[in-house]
Amino acid sequence: MLRKNIKLKVVFTVLLTALFYLQSAAQQGWDVPADKKVKNSYIKFDAASAKEGEAIYTKNCLSCHGNPTKDNSMKSLKPVPPDLSGAKTQQLTDGELFYILNTGRGLMPSFSNVLSESDRWKTIAYMRSFNSSYVQVLSKTDPTKSKLVKINMDYDSLKSVVRVHVTAAEKNGVVVLKNAEVTLFAARYFGRLQVDKTMRTDNNGMATFGFNKTLPGDKQGYVNMIVKVNDDNYGEIESQSKLKIGVPTDKPSLTEKRAIWNVLAKAPIWLIVLYTTGVLVFGAFLLFILYSLFRIKKSGKN
Ligand code: HEC
Structure with missing residues (x-):
């Protein structure tokens, strides 16, 4: 009976371990869409851009990934954030690295709304500066062309859809941007909420x-x-506009009501009372000590 139990335990442990490895193996590769894989940077990866990238990296990535080549990433995370100068990361294409930075996965955050496109490329310039055999293929995107782009947005209340029209004012006339990637967000108090999928x-x-x-x-x-x-030729462009498409809500703004994050005049009553009482009690206590000292001195004289 006892033996059977042990056998069962062994089988169970082996099965669990196998499952665990299978699961972590499945997590290892990055499934990057083919068109994203071949995307290249319009920022030239040289000493200057790598240096700028280093500053961005120090602020946004160092805490988890550690210093490249120093093997000091945060080992307590699962999966452990890789040393980005390592061979496994360096064999990824620039497009794949860019995609990973944009989308994130698990503990790896998404940076598409945190860092500008050029800043994202500069962190990759920094990662590549540790790879002596890396040769860059520059993208044909001209970032100055992004200024020519015009984005129009309107709401069709009958069909309840938002239409986005993207054009560029080129020298020889207005052209439409075909097959450009478009993502729509609604701005919220904290961050943005994506509407529908990327089109x-x-x-x-x-x-x-x-x-x-x-x-x-x-x-x-x-x-x-x-x-x-x-867009592959015009780069990344962002535009904002107000559309009358929401449910009218009479919600007070975050700073309208009394709240602990508000200014003193709008602090919560309980906080003011607690604070004032604290100060008064402490002051009274100080006075009491002074008075006691005075009495001790006086009785000493007697
Ligand atoms: C909160 C911790 C954290 C921060 C901050 C962070 N990362 Fe990561 N990163 C991870 C983890 C964890 C992974 C592994 C994710 C996985 O494999 O599922 C990862 C994976 C990656 C990969 C894929 C590497 C490979 O070989 O698979 C790249 C590239 C990367 N991060 C770049 C960056 C850059 C650049 C920054 C800063 C702009 C950054 N990360 C910030 C935790 C972090």
Whole structure:
């Protein structure tokens, strides 16, 4: 009976270990879409951009990944954040690294709304500076062209969709941006909420987003919308506009009511009372000590 139990335990342990390894093995590769894999940087990876990248890295990545080549990443995390100068990371394409930075996974945060596109490329410039055999392929994107791009947004209340139209004012006339990646967000108190999935513009430069009608807006129902366009030739462009597509909500702003994060005049009553009582009690206690000292001195004289 006892033996059978031990056998069972062994089988169980082996099975669990196998499962664990299978699961972590499945997590290892990055499944990057083919078109993202071949994306290249329009920022030249040289000493200057690597140096700027180092500053961005120190602020945003060092705490987890450690100093490249020093093997001092945060070992308590699972999976352990790799040393980004290592061979496993360096064999990834620039496009794959960029994709990983954009999307994140598990404990690896997404940086697409935290760092600008050029800052994201500069951290990659820094990672590549540890790889002597790396040769860069520069992208044909001209970042100065992003200024030519115009983004129009409108709301079709009948179909309850938001249409985004992307054009560029080139010297020889207005052109539409075809097959550009478009993502729509609604601005919230903290951060942004993506609306529908990321789309690609059609042959007319148009992308259409389904819209959830229950999104709360301001008093008049306006919602601050943000469009992010990513195009191979024009780069990354962002634009904001207010659309009257939300449910009118009379929600007080975060600083309208008494709250601990507000200014003194709008601090919560309990906090003011607690603080004042604290100061008064402490003051009275000090006075009591002074008085006692005075009495001790006086009785000493007697
Ligand atoms: C909160 C901790 C944390 C921060 C901050 C962080 N990362 Fe990561 N990163 C991770 C973890 C954990 C992984 C492994 C994720 C996985 O494999 O599922 C990872 C994976 C990666 C990978 C993939 C490496 C490979 O070989 O698979 C890259 C590239 C990367 N991070 C770059 C960065 C950059 C650049 C920054 C800063 C802009 C950054 N990370 C910030 C935790 C972090």
